[in-house]
Amino acid sequence: MALLAKPKTIYIENVNKTFSDTSGANVHDVLRDVNLVVKEGEFFVLLGPSGCGKSTLLNMIAGFISKTEGRLALGDEDIDKPGSDRAMVFQSADASLFPWLTVRENVEFGLRMKKVPKTERNRISDEFIRLVGLSGHEDKFPKALSGGMKQRVQLARVLANDPAILLMDEPFGALDAMTRRTMQKELIRIWRQTNKTVVFVTHDIQEALLLGERIGIMSIGPNSRISDVYDVRLPYPRDVADSRFLELLQAIENHFEE
Amino acid sequence: MALLAKPKTIYIENVNKTFSDTSGANVHDVLRDVNLVVKEGEFFVLLGPSGCGKSTLLNMIAGFISKTEGRLALGDEDIDKPGSDRAMVFQSADASLFPWLTVRENVEFGLRMKKVPKTERNRISDEFIRLVGLSGHEDKFPKALSGGMKQRVQLARVLANDPAILLMDEPFGALDAMTRRTMQKELIRIWRQTNKTVVFVTHDIQEALLLGERIGIMSIGPNSRISDVYDVRLPYPRDVADSRFLELLQAIENHFEE
Amino acid sequence: MTFYKKLLNSGVVTWIIVLIGWQLLSVGSNPDFLPGPVHTFRGMIELSQDGSLFRYIGVSFARVLAGWVLGCAAAIPVGLLMGRVTVIRTLTEPFINFIRFIPPLAFITLFLLWFGIGETSKIVLIMYATLFIVILNTMTGVLSVEEDKVRSARSMGASEWKILLHVIIPSTVPYIFTGMRLAMGTSFMAIIGAEMVAANEGVGFMIWSSRLYFKTDWIFVGLFSLGVMGFVTDRLLGWFGSVALSRYGIVGGAVFRGKLK
Amino acid sequence: MTFYKKLLNSGVVTWIIVLIGWQLLSVGSNPDFLPGPVHTFRGMIELSQDGSLFRYIGVSFARVLAGWVLGCAAAIPVGLLMGRVTVIRTLTEPFINFIRFIPPLAFITLFLLWFGIGETSKIVLIMYATLFIVILNTMTGVLSVEEDKVRSARSMGASEWKILLHVIIPSTVPYIFTGMRLAMGTSFMAIIGAEMVAANEGVGFMIWSSRLYFKTDWIFVGLFSLGVMGFVTDRLLGWFGSVALSRYGIVGGAVFRGKLK
Amino acid sequence: ASTQTAAPGAAAEVSANQQTPVKVRLAIDTAAGGSFQFRIAKDKGFFQKYGIEPEISNFAYGIDTVNALLISKADTALAADYALINSLGKGNMTVVSALTRTNEKSAAKTLLFVRDNINKPEDFKGKKLGVAKGTVYEYVWAKYLEKNHIDEKEVKYVPYSTPDEAFVSLQKGDMDAVWIGGALIDKFKTIKGVKSLIDVSGSGVNISSYLLLDSSFVKNNPDAVSSVLKALDEGIRYIPDHKEETAEVAFKELKLPKDRVLEDLQSTNYTLGFTQEDFDHLQDVKQWVENKGILKDKYELKDKINIDPLKKALPETATYKP
Ligand SMILES: Nc1ncnc2c1ncn2[C@@H]1O[C@H](COP(=O)(O)OP(=O)(O)OP(=O)(O)O)[C@@H](O)[C@H]1O
Ligand SMILES: Nc1ncnc2c1ncn2[C@@H]1O[C@H](COP(=O)(O)OP(=O)(O)OP(=O)(O)O)[C@@H](O)[C@H]1O
């Protein structure tokens, strides 16, 4: 399989994840036998109830935490640490943005770490700040921005590093319903423009259906796994009142109510 | 009009609200010319974008903050301070529950303040804890509960005081999508069972349509007012896939996109 | 968790390292200046034989405790009042932010004048040392009570007095407790000053009179006793807090604590 | 805001009340016991005429500042290290929670031995007084850096060293700053101890030697000077923080502050 | 026995009735000298024997006992001549007896330690001289320099408060010379590069110390004062034959190291009495202090002396005639 592996495809094979507490006495089996392949350029949504292990799985793909058993790879390279080919958009922009840096400085952070020269840095940050629709706000500090704007900064910051894969952990969970709707539309636009692979975590069925090409459903923890994968063959932008949309919504809702 | 006033009807007439900062120099006109009558036993939803002044209006009805101009009354009594005829369910249960009291003690708080004897208190708290579906959790502390359960405690605590009016400020805003759905159903059940007047604040159009008999739409601030009131003549429980539901949803969405 | 981690967490390793370091440092120096652990231990035995070291520890401890308890008892109501009443806070704040920079030591003579050479002046000195930190912590606690809690209590019919009793005070317990715990530290700091003048016994007195007679090993016994007294009291207090006050959100361990997982 | 509120907020009213209270208290008492404002003011003039009060203030201030700056400079790296490296934290924590109960005063002899009778030992004593509070605050700050910040920096290619420099330190600035500000308080507390030994000048020296010669009014001048020095430094520091470090989330005003709106 | 504080009004009654012990608050020092005659008198019951109920409080220095007397927290205090002269102007204090006087033997136990580069008085110019704050050594230095025609401006005083500071400073060269008495001289002799130049008699100063009482206390309770003096006299006579025991008492009560106390006892010459020489000596000190402009409060020395109780207790020692 290694020979055939596409360089930016995510392979998850029989992955288990167990947390144990300080004394080592209590073991918490979060994930068991997770299998998944996310193709290059795909928009994949992980949908599951609270606490089932969605963030845990995403953090393992990001390389932030290590698997207990199984195989996790990007192409034919095992994932064992964070890499600049993967980038995470966190749920809370407050927790992940650097409040002491301006919007521009936040977006340029990764470039500065890579010692990209200043003019080049400025060019890139300009581009992505424009892409997420924040032109004119470059010199503001995060605390002066609304929740939606902060998530845009996170997105721009991540895109500026040109990762192959975007990992998004309920990025719109804290936004109000209307801002959320706008951000979802924007994300689809940006994804189509940049052609990144996206793994998007949510527990909102409607959101999953608005965004994902495929939706992986996770079962309730402990020992959660990806129990089903739905293929959403609807064109973008999707319409919540569309009948096929509603059909799928109903189907997934029923799936959870069982 | 005073003569005709029903005792538990909320009258809001030409109410203005202005905040001014410390120095008194910067004046912030939040509400201007707000007019509204909420009838006894009605489920009224206030819908509006973030920051338009929904909470401000609700806090004025609760008597927590005072109006700048206009008339605010309950029946023919002016509202100028909090009263046990009105009760607020806050968005954040963490901020409003008493973490040092158990579920039962939280629910009994108001009764204790009114010096209701212990056996009577226990009877009432039992009843409302059962009503919100928390039987068996009486002796837990709030921090041992999930977000949804905490909101149930808030609801039980408020109901135990038997207020005529329930004021709810985005009570489900912090819950995950699935828990939220369940809570919405429960609220409708409880409302129909207890016959309270409910004023419910949200910025989620779908939530508004799922819950409200009437929906008051607030315009974007500053100088926000109730620009439209929709009458939702759909039976409960409502179905998000119902065509009339979708029609109304579309209509309100269009209203906001204008 | 492995055995080594447990060992590390217990602090035993720390103490072994400290003792070895101390011994190494002291080997090269004159024991009159830096007595090693052995010297100090010998001094400790010398002072313990007639039980006087323990009596001194007891006496100092009683003074610290009395001053600390009285200081807290005075500070908490003041802090609550300052937190609840803006006018009082605004009025007292500049004065408190002025007087808190004046060290207890500076008041020795004055307290002797005002309260005599007996126990009172010593206890008052320790009270003084605990006062401000508890006041300011309590006040901060009151100021950070969530408005929603107060509002919900009020709309459930609680009077201002009941709100204070049933909402403000329970919410502020963690802040008061932290303040009291930090103040315990400053109380121990003040004991040397308190026992410098007109004391007949106590660890501070011992340190001071050993200085006059240049008995460095006894000074070290005193220092060591103070450290142990402080450490033990702090841990006990933490333990008490986590047991008795857990419903108010107080967790155990040192104020600042490190543990391997 | 009305004129009265402004007056209240400025602290002028507070001082007027304090002065009146002080005057009333002192009227009935022997000035040797409690010199009133007038007496104290006369003492102040007496001590200022040859400029010695100002020189003393200057000298003490320089010592506090030097000790505080050096103490912070030593404590911040230690605190960062303790925060980042669990083994180090676990190893050092019991010792730090032991030694922080030992008052600086107790170390006078040792510091004299190691650093001589001159300025060094005084400055080291003040360093000691600032050390633990800054270490522990810095450590707490490091421990409360959100994991998400570190993770996002790491996935953007930052090395451990760059994470320390560009994420941990900036995030910890508010904690470090609070620690430094509190430590400024303890530095002022330690100045009397520092100037008790072999000092010819300084406010602590003045208080201490006035004690020997029973000049209560001069003691009061000393107390007053210390309070004012502390108060002013604290406000300056707060102001500096809110101007220069605002991007790190530091706001102005006293650590504990009350204002009418 | 019921106790009674010596209130002015009750004075006559108290002294008439020896059965009721008079409470006397004795403030004594723990530093060099140690005031062991007081401690022994208490420990051996001499005070009780004379109808006195002693209440002892300890202070680090003599000057602190004077302050305690000044603020009426004690009835008695003790002070060396120099501090005494400086303090007498404040409050209402009366000198009732001498407590220690320098004799040859005790003078030999107070030495001037100097660093090796000092061999003769002229060498002190430009040097750093250690002086214990608030003690008689301020005076000793001044007299010594005066005697050797050295201007005080040519030296630099380094104040210190406890002997360990002097020890360290001398060793490190932060001080060039310091006067040290009693138990610690052996320790100072061990410092490398330091030697003892002369003993205190070389300064021309005879250090003596005195017992001070609150004036009104003396006026109202002359008999109680006599009793105190009698008890002290017994204490003084007891010590020479019971040095070990005295050291035991010092350890028990104060945690003073026994060996050091024994040393101290060697060098202290406890006494009681008040002679014309005492008066002249104090007058000399006073004159000198006045000439130096140090003395702030003016007073007449003879007004501050009352040896009537001493005359009654130990007539042969009270030879001074006002
Ligand atoms: N570091 C950890 N130590 C122990 N248990 C953990 C840890 N992190 C997560 N868990 C547990 O693993 C389970 C899954 O957590 P995770 O955060 O992945 O859920 P989630 O699906 O992202 O939930 P949510 O929708 O609430 O974010 C939970 O039960 C959680 O308690
Ligand atoms: N105490 C206050 N002082 C000054 N301005 C205030 C105060 N409270 C609210 N405001 C301002 O009034 C406006 C309305 O606030 P409000 O909280 O009522 O909005 P909201 O509709 O509830 O918003 P959200 O949906 O975000 O809760 C906002 O612009 C807010 O900044």
Ligand SMILES: [Mg+2]
């Ligand atoms: Mg998650």
Ligand SMILES: [Mg+2]
């Ligand atoms: Mg709101």
